[in-house]
Amino acid sequence: xxxxxxxxxxxxxxxxxxxxxxxxxxxxGLRGLFWYRQDPGKGPEFLFTLYSAGEEKEKERLKAxxxxxxxxxxxxxxxxxxxATYLCAVQARSGAGSYQLTFGKGTKLSVIP
Amino acid sequence: DSGVTQTPKHLITATGQRVTLRCSPxxxxxxxxWYQQSLDQGLQFLIQYYNGEERAKGNILERFSAQQFPDxxxxxxxxxxxxxxxxxxxxxxxxxxxxxxxxxxxxxxLTVV
Numbered sequence: 001x002x003x004x005x006x007x008x009x010x011x012x013x014x015x016x017x018x019x020x021x022x023x024x025x026x027x028x029g030l031r032g033l034f035w036y037r038q039d040p041g042k043g044p045e046f047l048f049t050l051y052s053a054g055e056e057k058e059k060e061r062l063k064a065x066x067x068x069x070x071x072x073x074x075x076x077x078x079x080x081x082x083x084a085t086y087l088c089a090v091q092a093r094s095g096a097g098s099y100q101l102t103f104g105k106g107t108k109l110s111v112i113p
Numbered sequence: 114d115s116g117v118t119q120t121p122k123h124l125i126t127a128t129g130q131r132v133t134l135r136c137s138p139x140x141x142x143x144x145x146x147w148y149q150q151s152l153d154q155g156l157q158f159l160i161q162y163y164n165g166e167e168r169a170k171g172n173i174l175e176r177f178s179a180q181q182f183p184d185x186x187x188x189x190x191x192x193x194x195x196x197x198x199x200x201x202x203x204x205x206x207x208x209x210x211x212x213x214x215x216x217x218x219x220x221x222x223l224t225v226v
Contacts (some may be wrong), residue, residue, distance in 0.1 A: 087155075
């Protein structure tokens, strides 16, 4: 069974204080690893897809990296508007030619001005 | 606006009742996925349809059912509702059978009283 574990569950940062969120996974036949951002009461918003170990993707203050067992979401000099829950998900084949996303429980990030 | 439309946004109903949640996928997307999000469980995959056919099932209760219509919109039917069914229900869509990222709607908040 595919498993995704995110840590920490919650993180409070001062504005400008850089940090990293962790996503460790166990999956058979990883096709891709996804990062989403979710604001309270809203649907997850796609950030990145990583497909192979060593791959990195960047978007503004966010940088995602992937190894064979885990992914990191690095946040550089965060601003209050970066406050959200960050979700990690792995995609693997679920049969009948389809693929399924399995999500972690997320890391709730709060950036204090 | 993600392009995935879910209605209604909020629903309050009594235990034992039946409700229908509706989802219109992003234009051009053939796959529709339903997820349940509760506070303690995170995003849980329920079921996937591709071009009108069921393709994958997750942790979907027998009281729940779904279908995808020829115009590609989908409905999730929840019956014999229990207090524990209170959650956010998200629909997501993708072009292919899960390859690549999903685009999520803004969700339906179901409250069972």
